[in-house]
Amino acid sequence: MPAIQSPVTEEIHPDVALVERAKKGDxxxxxxxxxxxxRQIFRVAQHITQNREDAEDIAQDAFxxxxxxxxxxxGNSKFSxxxxxxxxxxxxxxxxxxxxxxxxxxxxxxxxEDGSIPRDFAEWRPNPEQLYGQSELGxxxxxxxxxxxxxFRTVFTLRDVENLSTEETAEALGLSVPAxxxxxxxxxxxxxERLSRYFKQKNGGAKP
Amino acid sequence: xxxTDFLAQLTDYFDGTVDPKLLADVxxxxxxxxxxxxxxxxxxxxxxxxxxxxxxxxxTDLRERLHAAIMKKCTASRS
Numbered sequence: 001m002p003a004i005q006s007p008v009t010e011e012i013h014p015d016v017a018l019v020e021r022a023k024k025g026d027x028x029x030x031x032x033x034x035x036x037x038x039r040q041i042f043r044v045a046q047h048i049t050q051n052r053e054d055a056e057d058i059a060q061d062a063f064x065x066x067x068x069x070x071x072x073x074x075g076n077s078k079f080s081x082x083x084x085x086x087x088x089x090x091x092x093x094x095x096x097x098x099x100x101x102x103x104x105x106x107x108x109x110x111x112x113e114d115g116s117i118p119r120d121f122a123e124w125r126p127n128p129e130q131l132y133g134q135s136e137l138g139x140x141x142x143x144x145x146x147x148x149x150x151x152f153r154t155v156f157t158l159r160d161v162e163n164l165s166t167e168e169t170a171e172a173l174g175l176s177v178p179a180x181x182x183x184x185x186x187x188x189x190x191x192x193e194r195l196s197r198y199f200k201q202k203n204g205g206a207k208p
Numbered sequence: 209x210x211x212t213d214f215l216a217q218l219t220d221y222f223d224g225t226v227d228p229k230l231l232a233d234v235x236x237x238x239x240x241x242x243x244x245x246x247x248x249x250x251x252x253x254x255x256x257x258x259x260x261x262x263x264x265x266x267x268t269d270l271r272e273r274l275h276a277a278i279m280k281k282c283t284a285s286r287s
Contacts, residue, residue, distance in 0.1 A: 025286075027279075027282075027283060027286075030282065031279060034275065034278050034279065034282075035275070038271065038274060038275055038278065039266050039271070042266060042274060043262075043264060043266070046264045047264070052264075055264075056270075056273075056274055056277075059274055059278065060274070060277050060278050060281055063278045063281070063282060064278070064281045064282055064285060067282040067285065068285055118215075118243070118247045121242070121243040121246045121247070122246070123246055123249070123250070124249075124253055127253070128253070128257060137257075137261065138261065138263055141257065141258060141261055141263045142263050142264075145258070145263070156258075160255050160258055160259060161258050161259060163259070166223070181219050181220075184219055185215070185218060185219050188218075188219075188251050188254060188255065189215075189247075189251065191254050191258075192250050192251045192254045195250075195254055195257075196250060199250075199253075
């Protein structure tokens with residue numbers, strides 16, 4: 001008796017059809033993809049460059065590049081991951097061009113263990129939302145992530161802010177999975193340490 | 209398990225992918241070591257707070273301007 005094969009139910013991502021239509025010149029299909037991902041691409045670029053005007057330019061250039069290279073998209077990865085990879089490369093290129101920037105590559109500053117070893121063991125009480133208002137909290141979060149080296153900021157942004165999987169993050173950054181994991185750990189620990197200055201339980205109650 | 213061993217497992221612990229052989233040791237360390245318990249809790253809060261707060265605004269006027277600029281560049285590149 002022949003073995004009964006279970007039907008293969010491979011889910012096809014809705015972007016695949018849109019990309020196929022866009023490749024054939026359907027501008028409306030491409031516009032739908034832009035609508036879906038413009039916010040994410042802008043946010044990724046702003047996290048990496050820490051500059052709103054740069055992020056606007058990068059979002060435009062990333063979509064233009066994607067549009068022009070659509071034929072090169074083979075569908076081996078998600079369209080969104082492919083797009084994020086283009087945006088990350090554009091963002092890092094922008095950082096390199098900035099004369100004032102000392103930190104220019106994914107590799108710079110990641111060799112050091114500085115700041116990645118936990119030193120602050122105070123609990124966060126009351127929780128940050130109880131301690132600070134929305135606007136003050138936003139300032140703290142922006143200021144804190146700004147202080148991370150770009151290589152760490154980028155990994156943290158893709159994995160923890162944008163919620164990409166470790167594998168997708170690795171693919172978008174051209175890194176190995178172990179490299180992503182190692183940078184992610186250090187990024188999270190550095191952010192935790194820096195945030196602890198604001199959020200830790202205080203005896204006197206004075207804010208920093 | 210030492211604190212350094214625990215930190216090396218932290219990413220996998222958040223992902224729920226710690227080697228089953230090590231999981232009991234990791235959990236025992238969290239119960240025994242208050243410092244690592246705090247690091248675990250505050251790192252979890254670090255991730256959550258960035259995930260939950262949109263720290264850069266994307267107001268409608270910016271979105272509309274950006275969308276129009278992207279589409280203008282793309283359609284211009286076709287012609």
